[in-house]
Amino acid sequence: MTIEHVAEKAGVSIATVSRVLNGIDKKVSEETIERVRAVITEMGYRPTRVGRALRRLESHLVGMLIPDTTNAFYAAIAHSVEAALRADSTAMILCNTAENPVVQDAYLDEMEGHLARGIALLGAVASPGLDRLVASAAPLVFMNRKPPMPGGGPFVGIDNYAAGREIGTHFVERNYQRCAVIHGPAASSASRERFEGFRDGLAAEGVRLDDRSIHEAALTMSAGYSAAVELLDRAPLPRAVFCGNDLIAYGVHRRCREVGLRVPADVALFGFDDNPLNEWLAPWLSTVHVPYEQFGPAAQRVFQRLWDAKPGIRQHQELLPYRLVFRASA
Missing domain, CATH: 3.40.50.2300 (Response regulator)
Structure with a gap:
């Protein structure tokens, strides 16, 4: 199914359907917008985002780099982040760096190639690729571990x-x-x-x-x-x-x-x-x-402030509450 099928069924031009899909609807009447949306829903049309990503130089993808996918604590944080991003119509790609700066840089390059809208780093290590992205003011969020360089970007974690x-x-x-x-x-x-x-x-x-x-x-x-x-x-x-x-x-x-x-x-x-x-x-x-379930909503809030270019966001620290749990061992 293509955009041409939607345009034909709705009785409008392909350009009009494209405007509705991209939210550029100032030149389109409310009646037409509703008709196009109804046809999209009826036909189950899912537009490809590749073209839009190339035009805007960004996608609806966020990369998440973690140091160890076998660690259940890291996995719980990743699950929280994925759920929060999905609720915001953003998909997440999970990458395992194994605390290796060479692997980390390879994944950072890959995320750039995918035109990722942002990158979350849970346990970042110092690397040339990370230095380059920080210098370019890329939308990075550091989680659990602060950036390995001064002023590297916003931090989400505990004290x-x-x-x-x-x-x-x-x-x-x-x-x-x-x-x-x-x-x-x-x-x-x-x-x-x-x-x-x-x-x-x-x-x-x-x-x-x-x-x-x-x-x-x-x-x-x-x-x-x-x-x-x-x-x-x-x-x-x-x-x-x-x-x-x-x-x-x-x-x-x-x-x-x-x-x-x-x-x-x-x-x-x-x-x-x-x-x-x-x-x-x-x-x-x-x-x-450590409240791993709170990392996702906090990271999504910080990403949104980065995307909105809010003043001071790159120096922001989102500190989450922690508590000591006393059990039998101590």
Whole structure:
């Protein structure tokens, strides 16, 4: 079915149908507009957007780049964003960067080739392609992790430093004196701020982290397990461990069970994100609940302000509420 069929059935020119489809209807009467729309509905006509995209140099597509599609927390955020964009008649393309700047740049180039209306980056890493897009004022929204360069674009996420500091304060209130931390990659603003907040929360109460009790790891179960093997292989054992995300905590928990350490009687654990899997697989894990379902509506609002060229939007931070969830592990 083509636009010609719609025009013939409605008794109007192809140009008139095109004007109605594109919202350029100042020269078209209300009666004609209604007739054309009725025919479009009756015939189930779906116009191709390629031509319009080329004319306007944009499409109704938004690219979303995430660092790990196997992470249920990231997947939940992506689902929220997709739903919010779909409600605004925008489609989303999901890309897995694997924290690799070369892969990230390849996807950024691909999104440009698709004339994407915007790009959401959940966990951006520094890369030449990202630098170029930031310099060109492309419509970018950074999520969960702040842009890796100053003034890179608007941010949607939580105050990771404040949340980390609250965990540090909680550890002191529970009288956990020998504390350890397995944080995510320091290049990530989210991981770095969580660790710095935790460290400062302890320090404010007079508790100092020993350098040997600080470990950096990828945000995966296997990395958490490997860090725990080293951490729990020497005396004195930590009384409590703060993990940079819930997946790291899963790995630490497994190692504790292997060496006969009870959680929380021997070692307390605190995670971060409140991964959707917790409800089913780790209902025992204390963590920071990050409202993944709110990322989508927030991102859509920020994109709309970018598309409308609202003043100050590129420096905007949309901070979402978080809360500490206290369960059996801490």
